[in-house]
Amino acid sequence: GENVEQHPSTLSVQEGDSAVIKCTYSDSASNYFPWYKQELGKRPQLIIDIRSNVGEKKDQRIAVTLNKTAKHFSLHITETQPEDSAVYFCAASQVFGGGADGLTFGKGTHLIIQP
Amino acid sequence: GAVVSQHPSWVICKSGTSVKIECRSLDFQATTMFWYRQFPKQSLMLMATSNEGSKATYEQGVEKDKFLINHASLTLSTLTVTSAHPEDSSFYICSARPTGLARTYNEQFFGPGTRLTVL
Numbered sequence: 352g353e354n355v356e357q358h359p360s361t362l363s364v365q366e367g368d369s370a371v372i373k374c375t376y377s378d379s380a381s382n383y384f385p386w387y388k389q390e391l392g393k394r395p396q397l398i399i400d401i402r403s404n405v406g407e408k409k410d411q412r413i414a415v416t417l418n419k420t421a422k423h424f425s426l427h428i429t430e431t432q433p434e435d436s437a438v439y440f441c442a443a444s445q446v447f448g449g450g451a452d453g454l455t456f457g458k459g460t461h462l463i464i465q466p
Numbered sequence: 467g468a469v470v471s472q473h474p475s476w477v478i479c480k481s482g483t484s485v486k487i488e489c490r491s492l493d494f495q496a497t498t499m500f501w502y503r504q505f506p507k508q509s510l511m512l513m514a515t516s517n518e519g520s521k522a523t524y525e526q527g528v529e530k531d532k533f534l535i536n537h538a539s540l541t542l543s544t545l546t547v548t549s550a551h552p553e554d555s556s557f558y559i560c561s562a563r564p565t566g567l568a569r570t571y572n573e574q575f576f577g578p579g580t581r582l583t584v585l
Contacts, residue, residue, distance in 0.1 A: 352526070383571065383572040385572075385574075394577060394578045395510065396576075400571070450563075451498065452572075453502075453515050454502075454512065456510045458509045459509050
């Protein structure tokens with residue numbers, strides 16, 4: 352089955368600086384890679400996702416890059432703000448003609464934005 | 467749009483009893499729903515995939531006789547934890563994938579989760 356590794360487990364950055372979180376996956380059949388933000392006791396919120404036929408996607412201060420050959424993808428947050436503090440999870444799954452698999456999540460990164 | 471609800475939001479039960487958790491997609495139809503479990507300060511682990519009108523598919527290591535899943539309609543899936551024990555205490559979260567979603571997307575909308583505590 353799929354295995355997703357995520358690093359670092361904790362990331363502390365100064366407000367206004369950039370944050371980068373990296374993930375690797377093992378199953379070359381995976382073709383959909385979302386990133387979720389989860390605040391304590393709350394549901395995961397999708398912040399950005401990317402398909403395997405795209406190398407990069409950007410949405411305002413958030414961007415994701417994907418290297419299919421190396422099987423890794425990264426989340427980039429620029430101009431970090433205090434409200435960006437949360438746990439971030441990467442995930443991978445396979446979408447196919449008849450449906451889709453469930454998500455395999457990384458272990459999460461606790462992002463701390465220092466004022 | 468794309469709202470998923472779960473009920474109850476939290477439940478405390480005695481060891482040996484069964485607990486049913488409901489997951490509903492409120493404004494869309496979901497042929498496929500997923501059940502995840504999250505222990506404190508850990509990641510989400512996929513337990514099972516629930517397809518409307520058919521048997522659920524369980525991940526390796528998840529006991530299908532202990533975690534009963536029913537997906538009787540396009541907007542409702544239920545998870546029943548049978549004969550619950552303290553080690554089943556966890557945060558159970560469902561997600562729903564809208565029917566007809568483009569084949570290259572697997573966007574899933576998560577419910578708010580159910581905190582189960584077994585005494």
